[in-house]
Amino acid sequence: MIELKGFHFEFIRKMRFFLLLSALAVGGSVFLMATKGLNFGTDFKGGMKLLYRFSRPVAEGDLRRLLEPLNLGDFSVQKVGRPEENRMAIKLEQQEGLETLSTKIGETFRTGPGDVSFILEQEETVGPKAGAALRKKATLAIIVSWLLILIYIGYRFDFAFAPGAIIALIHDVLITLGGFVVSGREVSLTVVAALLTIVGYSVNDTIVIYDRIRENLPKMQKLPLREVINISINETLSRTIITNLTVFIVVILIYLFGEGEFQNFGFAMIVGALSGTYSTIFVASPCYIFLKEYGPRIRALWK
Amino acid sequence: MITKNWRTKTLLTVALTLLSLYFLVPTLFPETPGGLARLFPAKVIRLGLDLRGGIYVEVEVELEDALKNRSDLISSEIKRLLEKEPFAPQAVERVPESTEIELTLKNDSDRERISSWVRENYANVLAEKRAEKTVLLDLTEKFADQTKDMAVRQALETIRHRIDRYGVAEPTIVRLGANRISVELPGMTDPERALKLIKTAGWLEFRLVDETVPDEEVRRRVAEALASLQLPEDYKAETVEAINSKLKGKIPADDEILFEAQYDPVTKRLTGGIPYLLKRKADVTGDMLKSANVDVDNNEPYVSLSFNNTGTRLFAALTAANVGKRLAIVLDGNVSKAPVIKSEIPSGNAQITLGYGDYASLHQEATDLALVLREGALPARLKELTKTVVGPSLGQDSIRRGVRVSLVAALLIIVFMALYYRLSGMMANIALLLNILLVLGALAIFQATLTLPGIAGIVLTIGMAVDANVLIFERMREELRAGRAAKNALQAGYANAMSAILDSNITTFLSGVVLYQFGTGPIRGFAVTLMIGIVTTLFTAIVVTRIFQEWVLYGLKRERLSV
Numbered sequence: 001m002i003e004l005k006g007f008h009f010e011f012i013r014k015m016r017f018f019l020l021l022s023a024l025a026v027g028g029s030v031f032l033m034a035t036k037g038l039n040f041g042t043d044f045k046g047g048m049k050l051l052y053r054f055s056r057p058v059a060e061g062d063l064r065r066l067l068e069p070l071n072l073g074d075f076s077v078q079k080v081g082r083p084e085e086n087r088m089a090i091k092l093e094q095q096e097g098l099e100t101l102s103t104k105i106g107e108t109f110r111t112g113p114g115d116v117s118f119i120l121e122q123e124e125t126v127g128p129k130a131g132a133a134l135r136k137k138a139t140l141a142i143i144v145s146w147l148l149i150l151i152y153i154g155y156r157f158d159f160a161f162a163p164g165a166i167i168a169l170i171h172d173v174l175i176t177l178g179g180f181v182v183s184g185r186e187v188s189l190t191v192v193a194a195l196l197t198i199v200g201y202s203v204n205d206t207i208v209i210y211d212r213i214r215e216n217l218p219k220m221q222k223l224p225l226r227e228v229i230n231i232s233i234n235e236t237l238s239r240t241i242i243t244n245l246t247v248f249i250v251v252i253l254i255y256l257f258g259e260g261e262f263q264n265f266g267f268a269m270i271v272g273a274l275s276g277t278y279s280t281i282f283v284a285s286p287c288y289i290f291l292k293e294y295g296p297r298i299r300a301l302w303k
Numbered sequence: 304m305i306t307k308n309w310r311t312k313t314l315l316t317v318a319l320t321l322l323s324l325y326f327l328v329p330t331l332f333p334e335t336p337g338g339l340a341r342l343f344p345a346k347v348i349r350l351g352l353d354l355r356g357g358i359y360v361e362v363e364v365e366l367e368d369a370l371k372n373r374s375d376l377i378s379s380e381i382k383r384l385l386e387k388e389p390f391a392p393q394a395v396e397r398v399p400e401s402t403e404i405e406l407t408l409k410n411d412s413d414r415e416r417i418s419s420w421v422r423e424n425y426a427n428v429l430a431e432k433r434a435e436k437t438v439l440l441d442l443t444e445k446f447a448d449q450t451k452d453m454a455v456r457q458a459l460e461t462i463r464h465r466i467d468r469y470g471v472a473e474p475t476i477v478r479l480g481a482n483r484i485s486v487e488l489p490g491m492t493d494p495e496r497a498l499k500l501i502k503t504a505g506w507l508e509f510r511l512v513d514e515t516v517p518d519e520e521v522r523r524r525v526a527e528a529l530a531s532l533q534l535p536e537d538y539k540a541e542t543v544e545a546i547n548s549k550l551k552g553k554i555p556a557d558d559e560i561l562f563e564a565q566y567d568p569v570t571k572r573l574t575g576g577i578p579y580l581l582k583r584k585a586d587v588t589g590d591m592l593k594s595a596n597v598d599v600d601n602n603e604p605y606v607s608l609s610f611n612n613t614g615t616r617l618f619a620a621l622t623a624a625n626v627g628k629r630l631a632i633v634l635d636g637n638v639s640k641a642p643v644i645k646s647e648i649p650s651g652n653a654q655i656t657l658g659y660g661d662y663a664s665l666h667q668e669a670t671d672l673a674l675v676l677r678e679g680a681l682p683a684r685l686k687e688l689t690k691t692v693v694g695p696s697l698g699q700d701s702i703r704r705g706v707r708v709s710l711v712a713a714l715l716i717i718v719f720m721a722l723y724y725r726l727s728g729m730m731a732n733i734a735l736l737l738n739i740l741l742v743l744g745a746l747a748i749f750q751a752t753l754t755l756p757g758i759a760g761i762v763l764t765i766g767m768a769v770d771a772n773v774l775i776f777e778r779m780r781e782e783l784r785a786g787r788a789a790k791n792a793l794q795a796g797y798a799n800a801m802s803a804i805l806d807s808n809i810t811t812f813l814s815g816v817v818l819y820q821f822g823t824g825p826i827r828g829f830a831v832t833l834m835i836g837i838v839t840t841l842f843t844a845i846v847v848t849r850i851f852q853e854w855v856l857y858g859l860k861r862e863r864l865s866v
Contacts (some may be wrong), residue, residue: 021392055795062603104714110428121696122692125687125690127690129688130688138821141818141820144817144821152809153810172857190756192826193830197763200811200812201767204807204808204811207803207807208774235781238777239773239774239777242723242769242773243769244775246716246770247766247770249712249719250763250765251763251766253711253715254762257707257711258708262759267465269763
């Protein structure tokens with residue numbers, strides 16, 4: 001059998017260092033989100049997104065110049081997809097008469113450079129109210145999923161396990177969003193779906209370790225808590241690495257083969273999966289330790 | 304000795320596999336010859352909008368419109384009913400831009416009798432409000448709510464009928480909340496036309512032109528009003544309303560200005576509008592139509608109308624009494640044409656000629672208009688909230704790419720599992736393939752919609768599916784290392800890993816549930832494939848691989864576990 005024999009890492013002893021690292025990363029993410037802000041897609045921001053496919057390569061600048069006289073306000077022209085596909089995405093912000101703009105733009109292209117033909121592959125129009133409503137819905141969905149999992153873990157395991165799991169999940173979501181701010185990638189509904197998947201999936205790792213801890217505790221009563229947890233993590237290490245590996249393979253494939261929204265989905269999953277593994281080992285378990293060790297002391301203070 | 308449940312488990316697995324294959328036949332072999340095809344179910348896996356192409360639009364019913372229309376109807380009714388009474392009011396009018404109805408009295412002493420008459424006849428419909436010189440009525444809250452609800456339901460039905468007639472395969476028309484409606488039309492090749500069909504209000508009115516004010520005078524006053532107001536260059540409802548309120552006092556009280564929009568025949572761009580001074584009251588309306596059809600005269604398609612008895616009677620009376628005057632045909636607030644009445648028209652037939660254009664496009668316009676008029680007008684205007692149009696080519700590209708990713712992913716994982724877990728790994732691989740089959744089969748059986756994120760969900764399931772197997776195998780390795788015999792290690796492996804497997808998959812399933820609840824369209828597709836994937840993963844990991852393991856150990860009587 002191929003296996004990792006005799007590998008033992010002192011996860012828990014180095015606990016404080018890793019927790020600090022996490023806190024910094026999360027803090028950085030939140031700071032970036034507040035200052036630079038997330039690049040929201042059309043479905044969250046409102047406005048219109050048009051996806052055109054041309055018969056030959058077209059320069060972004062040329063299209064911009066063609067569209068200038070239409071007074072479209074603040075709009076963006078971007079190449080998307082693979083270069084040989086000649087796809088361009090035009091994003092417009094919320095304005096009067098938005099619905100008629102796609103026909104007007106189509107006409108402008110038709111009367112523009114004569115030698116190129118095009119097709120409108122996709123058109124998405126979102127009213128201002130719809131965009132804001134969607135943002136609220138997405139945030140609510142993420143929070144609800146956190147709560148559901150909190151309840152579930154509290155019910156299946158010792159209640160002291162739950163806060164650790166939730167903090168790990170919040171950590172994962174914030175770090176993934178931070179990744180989006182740094183890379184400037186667009187956050188669309190598909191990305192929110194990735195976030196929710198990460199929430200559900202990242203907690204898997206956490207549960208496997210918790211399960212092992214739960215099993216080992218009665219067996220290793222003579223050992224201090226930290227030791228038991230360290231052993232549990234090491235024991236489940238091979239499983240953790242392998243399952244993360246398989247998901248990782250899949251997710252990298254999505255990232256490489258996907259385009260546009262799908263590539264962003266892959267990106268979110270990659271950051272989320274990495275963060276998930278990290279948070280399971282270095283955030284969830286330490287939180288449990290803190291609660292178990294300092295819990296009684298805090299309760300005593302309360303009374 | 305093979306364990307007791309082995310036979311049951313194997314039978315179950317084989318049954319599910321065959322069932323899935325059975326339901327997938329139509330999808331995999333779309334061209335089965337007629338006779339053979341009848342043996343298999345007719346359902347193909349449904350493709351979502353983003354894979355098939357089509358249009359999805361969310362509209363909001365302008366409820367204020369509906370309430371005002373209702374008020375209009377009620378005020379006409381009151382006027383008619385009170386005509387013969389001694390305390391008949393001088394005028395019954397809906398207050399513009401409100402739902403209130405104002406009755407101007409002939410004598411102040413009539414107030415009491417009118418009030419009690421209203422209370423008697425419109426008990427839960429109207430309530431009286433304080434007013435000085437007139438009787439002011441408004442719709443009760445309960446009635447207003449009822450009207451609003453009715454309006455949305457009616458809009459839903461009208462849209463449904465129009466789309467039915469239009470003949471779109473599998474449209475999905477759903478009411479969202481209090482006043483929104485979503486329409487999904489897959490495979491639509493002409494989204495603009497479909498959208499127009501949905502949004503066209505379809506209000507047809509025949510109104511007399513007020514000939515007391517000469518045309519140039521009308522044009523001058525309108526030009527004045529336009530110059531003083533900063534208005535967009537269109538003739539939409541808001542613009543026209545603004546012009547009319549600016550001209551209050553300058554035009555007779557029972558008239559309003561409406562425009563005939565003019566288009567350049569080549570570019571179809573709006574070039575201007577001719578103002579008409581029309582009477583507010585519409586003597587003949589679209590709900591008096593018996594039928595509307597497309598006819599051709601001199602190679603020009605037009606819509607021919609035929610009124611019912613009431614309509615014919617009113618139309619005849621109208622034309623008889625107003626020979627020499629112009630009668631405007633008003634469609635959705637825009638004047639279509641205003642021909643001069645040459646003589647009485649007793650037949651109850653009328654025509655609507657359309658603008659300029661080639662034969663084909665005119666014919667199409669006429670067909671659509673006739674359809675809208677036949678099915679009836681919308682009770683209120685619809686405001687477009689969200690619209691997504693997807694061309695079919697994008698969808699096919701996406702499918703191809705999605706399938707490619709799935710294949711590569713599956714291949715890589717299969718190779719890895721075989722190398723790392725050897726024979727057990729191969730068993731997990733077979734289980735994986737079966738897993739994918741079951742997911743697709745479930746999609747076919749439940750007629751769930753496969754969207755592009757849904758394909759991502761399947762790919763993700765491939766990655767997560769091995770997780771359960773890994774848990775079991777790692778556990779088995781541990782047990783073996785601890786010195787247990789093969790058969791015991793097998794049992795212990797499955798038993799101990801079970802709780803972790805269940806818990807971790809249930810939480811991912813919970814995520815899927817949240818996604819399903821909060822998501823729409825494509826995201827729901829993702830949630831569905833994710834959830835189905837988890838169920839099938841649990842089944843294949845727990846039941847199927849165990850069958851193989853047990854067969855090897857007990858059936859083939861091997862001594863050692865290969866893991």
